[in-house]
Structures are given as C-alpha cells and as structure tokens.
C-alpha cells in the first residue's frame with residue numbers, strides 16, 4: 001500500500017536527514033495535491049511523462065515559473081525508481097523500495113494532468129489527451145520513456161512470471177525473478193538481451209552475475225549451465241569495461257552467445273527460439289531448452305511518438321544532441337529514453353541532460369543564458385555480485401570513459417556497490433526528482449578526474 005500521513009511538513013523535514021525514503025513520502029504527502037483541482041487549458045510549459053526525466057525537469061521549472069505555469073501529463077498512479085529492479089530481482093531490495101505514489105513525488109507547484117497524450121499538434125502548440133481534451137503550451141518537454149515491446153516475442157506475454165520465465169523489466173514480473181532464482185534446483189539458465197536499444201544496457205547481464213553467485217552459495221551451480229544470449233556483437237559497448245566483464249564471465253563459467261535474438265518461447269516444451277543474426281548460421285534459428293530464463297524484451301520508441309511529426313526515422317523525438325532542442329520545432333525539447341540522443345538510455349544520463357535542458361529552456365523564456373551543451377554522459381553500474389560492482393561511466397558520443405572517481409572504475413569494488421545500492425537511490429528521492437541533482441560532473445572536477 002502506498003503511504004499517507006498527517007505529520008506536519010516542517011517536523012518531517014527536520015527529522016528527515018539520513019532517514020529512509022518513507023520519511024520523504026511523509027513530507028511529500030502533506031503537500032496539497034493538484035490533479036483534482038480545476039485546471040487551465042494553457043500552460044507556459046507542458047511536460048509529457050512524470051518519470052525520472054519529466055520530474056527532474058518539471059520540479060525546477062515549476063519552482064522557477066510559479067504555480068500552475070507547468071503541467072505534467074502522466075496517467076500512472078505510481079512512480080518507480082527502476083534502477084533498483086536489478087536488486088529487487090535478486091531479492092536484495094523490495095519492490096516497495098523502488099516506488100512512490102505519483103501524487104507524493106509530483107512537484108508542488110505543477111499541475112498534474114492524470115491522462116495520456118494521444119496526439120501531438122506542434123504546428124498549433126497543442127497536444128490532445130486520450131480523453132479528447134486539448135492542452136496548449138508555449139514550450140513542450142517530451143519525457144515519455146521507452147516502450148517495452150513484450151508482444152514481439154512469441155508467447156512471452158502469456159508465459160511471463162510462470163514456469164521459470166521472468167523479467168526485471170516490469171514491476172509485475174520483477175519479484176518473480178527473485179522467486180525463480182531462489183527456488184532453482186539446477187539445469188539450463190538463460191539470460192537474454194535483444195538487439196534493439198533498451199534502457200540500461202547492463203541490466204540484462206547484472207542479474208546473471210547475481211544469480212550465479214546465489215546458485216554457487218546454494219550448492220546448485222555445478223548442475224547448472226548459464227548462457228547469456230545477446231543480439232549484439234559485444235558484451236558491453238565500451239571496451240574498457242567489456243574487457244573486465246569478459247574476464248569475469250570466463251572465470252565464472254558464464255557462456256556468452258553473440259548476435260542471437262530471442263524471438264519465441266515454447267512454454268510446453270520449455271524451449272527458447274533465437275534468430276541468428278550474423279556468422280555462418282545467419283538467417284537460421286537456434287532452439288535452446290531452459291529451466292530458468294530471464295528475458296529482456298525488445299524495446300523501441302513509444303507508438304504515439306513514432307506516429308507523430310516530432311519523431312525521426314527511428315521513431316525517437318528528433319532533438320539536437322547537444323542542446324536537446326527539437327530539430328524542427330524550436331519550442332519543443334526532449335529528454336531521457338524517448339529522445340533521439342545517441343547515448344545509452346539511463347537515469348544517470350538524465351541527470352546531465354536535465355541540467356542542459358533546464359538551462360536552455362529557461363534561457364528561451366528569460367533570455368540572456370549561455371546555451372548549455374550535453375556531452376553524452378551516461379553511466380551503468382554493472383553489479384557483478386552482492387559485494388562488488390564495476391561503475392561504468394562514459395560518453396555515448398565519444399565512446400570514451402568519463403569517470404567520476406580518481407581510481408580505475410573498471411575494477412570490481414565494494415564502495416561503488418554500496419554507492420549504487422544505498423546512496424544513489426537516496427539521492428534520487430531526495431534530490432533528483434526534486435530537480436536538485438545535476439549528476440556527478442562537479443565531483444569529476446573536484447576529484448580532478450575531468
């Protein structure tokens with residue numbers, strides 16, 4: 001159940017320091033909710049999506065522009081901190097740890113419009129909601145995330161969460177991953193990664209390392225074969241981290257199969273069918289039996305963006321990769337997973353993107369600001385065990401590391417594991433969704449790593 005309390009805001013804020021997330025929910029729940037109030041049909045800024053990107057932008061903009069100048073359109077009741085799902089899938093965090101009621105994280109001064117956007121009308125500066133209502137804006141920020149295409153794998157929707165098939169990519173199935181890993185008695189364990197862009201390209205393999213460790217401790221690893229099937233030709237895009245990951249896979253007997261895309265599950269015979277995308281067997285299929293399978297489904301641009309005039313040829317919102325401004329419509333910006341920004345899609349990337357977007361959009365409104373430029377920064381904390389992690393930080397634009405700390409982040413460390421599991425989630429709830437976290441760039445300068 002999502003929380004509610006009547007503790008006065010000030011007393012909560014005082015006792016809030018270094019307390020768990022529930023205290024933040026207490027503080028937020030004392031703020032008057034806006035979605036039920038009579039709403040205008042025109043806003044200075046409309047933000048589409050109240051996810052990681054939408055809230056980090058809407059918080060700052062609504063604080064700067066004042067009451068009801070900013071609207072956030074999102075139909076969801078719940079906001080999730082999805083990076084925690086790797087830990088939930090391994091039984092190291094609960095699903096509850098990863099979520100808050102949308103009403104508790106919605107910025108106080110923004111108008112929450114609890115509906116979906118159906119159609120964009122950028123030529124008339126308006127959007128049409130699923131309810132049929134039209135909303136107009138001076139500026140639009142599109143932050144609607146990526147679409148998970150479960151149906152593109154034959155039989156996946158009906159098999160998910162049953163008979164050993166799970167996925168950390170949905171709040172409906174992530175707890176099943178933990179259940180299936182913990183009750184596994186040995187056999188073929190498969191972990192898949194599609195050839196499409198996905199959010200957090202490291203997550204499909206992180207859960208494999210955690211499962212491997214658990215099965216070793218549970219004494220079933222000797223009777224288990226672990227196979228990772230990726231649609232891509234590399235284990236990770238950046239060589240510095242890929243080289244270390246390959247060493248880990250070799251040492252732990254984790255088999256990597258490249259350029260193979262899961263296309264079908266046969267639940268009755270417990271078989272997975274893969275398309276072979278390259279090499280001598282290109283064009284053929286491969287059928288592999290499984291006892292456990294963690295599926296990362298194909299993903300892509302949301303359909304309502306793909307079919308609009310805001311999209312590029314691949315369906316993403318077509319923005320300038322440095323300024324985040326739309327390439328055709330000057331009063332439209334995009335951020336996060338739904339954007340065309342050619343970098344790895346993560347919440348970490350959004351920390352840097354939001355600083356740029358807010359600077360440039362407020363510059364449009366008030367004038368006089370120097371244009372800020374996004375450098376492609378992104379990060380993937382590659383959890384490789386319950387006490388170790390490789391903290392990949394890099395620019396998707398240069399394919400070069402952009403590390404924060406003055407040590408070699410490609411090595412497994414306990415410190416970066418703790419940072420990812422305990423400290424960054426707190427920064428997320430305390431600062432990022434409130435618009436007060438612009439990523440680690442300033443620490444890079446402080447540590448002299450920049």
Ligand SMILES: Cc1cc2nc3c(=O)[nH]c(=O)nc-3n(C[C@H](O)[C@H](O)[C@H](O)COP(=O)(O)OP(=O)(O)OC[C@H]3O[C@@H](n4cnc5c(N)ncnc54)[C@H](O)[C@@H]3O)c2cc1C
Pocket residue numbers: 048049050051052053054073074075076081082083084085086115116117118143144145146168169170199200203302304335336337338345346347348349350379380381
């Ligand atoms: C298993 C897993 C592990 C991950 N691990 C990490 C990690 O370790 N580190 C990291 O940085 N990132 C990680 N990520 C990725 C990270 O969670 C995403 O990149 C991030 O949440 C993207 O933010 P977003 O705002 O673009 O999209 P989201 O946070 O997904 O939000 C999109 C919002 O848009 C709304 N929306 C959708 N359609 C419409 C519509 N038509 N109208 C209005 N609103 C709409 C949705 O309801 C949603 O609230 C992980 C993700 C997963 C699933």
